[in-house]
Amino acid sequence: MPEPTQTSDQRLVKGARARATIARHAADVASVEGLTGLSLGRLASDLGVSKSGVATLFGTKEKLQLAAVASARDVFIDHVIRPALPEPGGWPRLRALVDNWLAYIEEPVHPGGCFRVASIAEFDSRPGPVRDALKADRDDWFTLLEKEISRARAQGRAPDRDPHALAFQLDALVGAANVGARLGDDTAIHTARTIIDALLAPGPGTTPPTDT
Template sequence: MAGRPRDEEARRVILRQAADIASRDGLEGLSIGRLAGVAGVSKSGLFGFFGSKEELQLATVAVAADVYLAEVVRPALTVPPGVTRLRRLCDSWLSYSQRRVFPGGCFFFAVTAEFDARPGRVRDAIAAAARQWRDLVEQTVTEARDLGDLVPATDPGQLAFELIAFLETANAMSLLHDDPWPYERARIAIDSRLTAAAVR
């Protein structure tokens, strides 16, 4: 019993390294052997934690979701509901991507492109995380509209789609060009879109 907390902490450290690798090279770029070399543990020890490549991939998605929650979602929940929270949610996402919390930019953007057309448990886990994020943005838009911050005709699904598109485009273009300028473009676009939707 006494060794279990240390085992769990070691597992989490290894999975954080796995998420960093996957953000650059994809979840298919992960293997027990490669991760063992990076983490400095034996293959047999690592196999004892995960058992298979798929289980390693699923555990990596789960730990990446925990990081996403801490970096993007929780900071936004510290401000009151409404357009202020919506702006904070977008700002937190841009900061998470721009600071390279994961070295390959947004972990979920990277692995979505890899698994979007590949059925299976890993794709299902990635899709569930994406739905939770989209639902949260929609819910935040709905709250802002219902509180009177946004015009009554605001379509939460449409506005959430547009905001997420701005965020993901900034992430992709910054990585491709190795340049931070897309983040500023995204901030301007988000501000313009929310200003246009605001109650005057």
């Protein structure tokens, strides 16, 4: 007979797995129907589990929304950020981040495309914990982009401009490409990539170092 502590540990692991599965599905649903479209009952029905079980894990719709935001953040990190980290800081890593980012919307991980683009548009004027979580995630992403842009500038591989302004432009372009792609514009991602390549071209009078 297993020790009580072992039984408790197994239940915790099982609960964590169930929570992660539900949160990931919630992120997928929200990418199409919005975070406000989430419900405990809908997710329980989709996944073939009891509504009371989902309620036990999340408690409220807001906590479910926050779990969806956190799950989508993990997905973005896994597909966009983590694969770029082995690249040297600055230009190589910045290019990898941008390329991964475009691939993330070209072959969408979530059925509705970029979760962040859809959710921020939905919650940008709705104060509260969900908006705060989305803002914190966006701020972290901008901080990473600005850090690598600053390094790239020092390497002579990015225009001599404010890192925040360039991060803002990159974010706007990829966001527009995501919207265009979801609307069936086959040129959206190519157009965004072409403009981004121009933005990241070496500044006047600089000699780009050879990548190693």
